[in-house]
Amino acid sequence: MSEKKTQTKQDTTEKIVSLCKRRGFVFQSSEIYGGLNGCYDYGPLGVELLLNIKNVWWKEMTLRENIEGLDASILMHPRVWEASGHVEHFSDPMIDCKQCKSRYRIDVLFEMLSQKNKETIYKKAVESGPPGESVNSMDDAEGMFLGNPNLFLNELICPNCGNKNTFTEARSFNLMFKTYMGPLEDSSNEVYLRPETAQGTYVNFNNVKESSRQKLPFGIAQIGKAFRNEINTKNFLFRVREFEQMEMQFFVNPREDEKWFEYWREQRINWFCKYGMKENKLKLHVHEKLAHYAKAAVDIEYQFPFGWGEIEGIHNRTDFDLKRHTEYSGKKLEYFDDQTRERFIPYVIETAAGVTRSFFAFLCNAYDEEEIAKDLDGTSSTESRTVLQFHPSLAPIKAAVFPLVNREGMQEIARNITEDLRKDLKVFYDDSGAVGRRYRRQDECGTPYCITVDSDTLNNNTVTIRDRDTMRQERIGIDRIAEYLKSML
Ligand code: GAP
Numbered sequence: 241m242s243e244k245k246t247q248t249k250q251d252t253t254e255k256i257v258s259l260c261k262r263r264g265f266v267f268q269s270s271e272i273y274g275g276l277n278g279c280y281d282y283g284p285l286g287v288e289l290l291l292n293i294k295n296v297w298w299k300e301m302t303l304r305e306n307i308e309g310l311d312a313s314i315l316m317h318p319r320v321w322e323a324s325g326h327v328e329h330f331s332d333p334m335i336d337c338k339q340c341k342s343r344y345r346i347d348v349l350f351e352m353l354s355q356k357n358k359e360t361i362y363k364k365a366v367e368s369g370p371p372g373e374s375v376n377s378m379d380d381a382e383g384m385f386l387g388n389p390n391l392f393l394n395e396l397i398c399p400n401c402g403n404k405n406t407f408t409e410a411r412s413f414n415l416m417f418k419t420y421m422g423p424l425e426d427s428s429n430e431v432y433l434r435p436e437t438a439q440g441t442y443v444n445f446n447n448v449k450e451s452s453r454q455k456l457p458f459g460i461a462q463i464g465k466a467f468r469n470e471i472n473t474k475n476f477l478f479r480v481r482e483f484e485q486m487e488m489q490f491f492v493n494p495r496e497d498e499k500w501f502e503y504w505r506e507q508r509i510n511w512f513c514k515y516g517m518k519e520n521k522l523k524l525h526v527h528e529k530l531a532h533y534a535k536a537a538v539d540i541e542y543q544f545p546f547g548w549g550e551i552e553g554i555h556n557r558t559d560f561d562l563k564r565h566t567e568y569s570g571k572k573l574e575y576f577d578d579q580t581r582e583r584f585i586p587y588v589i590e591t592a593a594g595v596t597r598s599f600f601a602f603l604c605n606a607y608d609e610e611e612i613a614k615d616l617d618g619t620s621s622t623e624s625r626t627v628l629q630f631h632p633s634l635a636p637i638k639a640a641v642f643p644l645v646n647r648e649g650m651q652e653i654a655r656n657i658t659e660d661l662r663k664d665l666k667v668f669y670d671d672s673g674a675v676g677r678r679y680r681r682q683d684e685c686g687t688p689y690c691i692t693v694d695s696d697t698l699n700n701n702t703v704t705i706r707d708r709d710t711m712r713q714e715r716i717g718i719d720r721i722a723e724y725l726k727s728m729l
Pocket residue numbers: 435436437438468470477478479480481483485487550551552553590592593594595596597598
């Protein structure tokens with residue numbers, strides 16, 4: 241019945257961005273003032289999709305005996321970020337071209353250098369790199385460049401203006417947003433907008449353990465806003481400055497960390513598949529180079545139209561965080577096992593997903609363009625349709641109700657059906673334009689079912705229900721609509 245059109249990657253991203261604005265999924269922040277870089281507003285359909293993603297994640301996590309929920313504040317004691325390492329390490333080295341004023345993150349700059357320029361760097365790294373560091377490949381040279389960019393300033397050619405030796409020394413740029421608490425803007429009142437929800441969980445470890453009387457292994461799940469002053473915001477919702485995370489920290493006996501790491505890795509990839517992610521669009525990226533606190537780390541990546549990108553990280557963070565907060569706060573964050581009489585600091589297996597990045601991935605995954613027959617029997621000419629094939633649990637609107645024509649009391653019947661369904665579901669009523677146009681509008685919003693009241697309804701109290709993906713219609717009694725939708729959604 242349908243035939244896929246070939247689309248270029250660039251086209252697809254642009255089409256999705258345009259659909260997001262047209263249909264009310266996502267708007268640029270402060271658009272009427274020219275926008276604010278790296279910030280977005282979620283419109284009427286976007287906010288529903290966002291809530292649905294959070295709801296299915298929250299249910300998945302907390303409808304278990306051993307996971308509790310938490311909602312920690314965004315502003316936290318500044319010592320939290322010293323203990324976590326964010327004050328010291330959460331920064332990107334930046335470098336500026338004095339000639340054309342382009343600013344680059346060091347790793348991005350290396351990627352952008354011409355092959356010839358990279359070879360010059362390689363030669364320089366072999367000849368005069370820091371003592372004790374051997375350079376046998378371009379990867380080694382890149383590693384040395386990233387660690388000591390200032391050694392190579394004379395060799396660098398700006399990828400933008402083409403000038404040589406025009407770069408400033410590299411400087412560290414912390415990604416945390418800073419503000420002041422109280423009326424005085426001095427350094428003793430500095431606080432940060434959290435760059436991740438996780439630290440709110442670590443500092444509440446004792447509170448949750450004691451109030452919920454949980455025994456190991458147990459987890460704490462949290463959904464909330466996070467802020468990062470990213471240098472390179474890019475690819476629409478992929479890398480932004482204000483976003484939401486859904487993170488779960490699972491506290492385990494250190495002897496069982498590997499088992500639970502495997503368990504959560506599998507659970508998390510299954511979760512994305514359960515809600516409709518195409519398996520061939522997902523892959524795991526196992527980290528070879530690990531952060532100093534991590535014992536293992538794997539990313540779940542989605543194939544966006546612009547390439548593969550991380551949507552969730554699963555990390556074995558060992559006892560690093562609880563140990564550091566114990567050290568910095570002076571309060572013990574540990575566990576006493578009353579069976580084995582052992583006292584120890586638990587290890588943490590962390591599942592860290594972006595809500596807004598998952599939103600973008602679910603959107604790309606759902607987006608499709610099809611060439612379809614105008615009539616169901618396939619005999620007439622074709623037309624194209626844009627459809628968002630969301631999993632029904634994620635779809636912003638669950639059903640739309642139409643009167644076929646606006647006479648003979650069809651509107652009233654359709655309105656009554658809408659009101660009845662609205663007690664439980666997000667339902668849209670539409671009586672304007674040709675019915676085919678109304679179907680197309682709902683396809684573009686990802687509405688899984690359209691219910692039409694027609695002349696048969698007047699005779700036998702039945703309606704048609706059209707399935708978004710197959711476009712097939714079936715006729716059922718009005719009294720069965722709610723039950724039908726419940727079984728399908
Ligand atoms: N607590 C661990 C942590 O925050 P992360 O890999 O830095 O780990 C977890 O972030 C997830 O948060 C990422 O997989 C991504 O989905 C999302 N995320 C991180 N930075 C983001 C940004 N600038 N814009 C949108 N989402 C982001």
